Amino acid sequence: MTKQTLEELYDLAYQRHVQPIPGAYTSYLYAQGQDKILKKVGEEATEVILGAKNNREELIYETADLFFHLMVLLVSTGVSLAEIEAELGARVGQQSRLHERQDWRGEA
Numbered sequence: 383m384t385k386q387t388l389e390e391l392y393d394l395a396y397q398r399h400v401q402p403i404p405g406a407y408t409s410y411l412y413a414q415g416q417d418k419i420l421k422k423v424g425e426e427a428t429e430v431i432l433g434a435k436n437n438r439e440e441l442i443y444e445t446a447d448l449f450f451h452l453m454v455l456l457v458s459t460g461v462s463l464a465e466i467e468a469e470l471g472a473r474v475g476q477q478s479r480l481h482e483r484q485d486w487r488g489e490a
């Protein structure tokens with residue numbers, strides 16, 4: 383089975399940005415502009431929720447759609463995948479803040 387990493391997907395989205403291909407969906411999204419890309423991310427996020435409520439195949443399918451559109455959004459705003467990884471990395475080892483809250487079991 384062919385697999386594609388998020389890094390490869392990001393690179394593909396980046397390539398379509400710097401070297402648009404007429405008729406390619408990714409290039410079409412960039413040409414439509416930021417609002418179109420944001421709208422697609424919103425739609426795909428909603429479809430992830432609906433997919434999760436249906437079955438795991440739909441969840442997988444819709445999550446892939448969302449990841450793709452998130453990569454397009456990151457590329458279009460000049461945010462690198464490395465910056466997202468750094469943000470995630472900064473959280474490694476951090477304890478959930480939930481335990482610090484007094485009210486999480488209604489103990490306010």
Ligand SMILES: N=c1c2ncn([C@@H]3O[C@H](COP(=O)(O)OP(=O)(O)OP(=O)(O)O)[C@@H](O)[C@H]3O)c2ncn1[C@@H]1O[C@H](COP(=O)(O)O)[C@@H](O)[C@H]1O
Pocket residue numbers: 394398405406407408409446447450
């Ligand atoms: N991973 C994806 C990928 N995931 C989802 N999509 C597209 O995202 C769209 C989502 O479907 P929707 O029904 O929500 O959207 P739509 O009705 O087609 O489009 P809108 O009119 O709503 O904008 C579909 O057109 C899918 O083809 C993707 N398009 C491209 N890729 C990757 O990007 C590569 C380059 O694609 P092109 O840019 O098309 O060459 C492909 O080979 C893939 O590896």
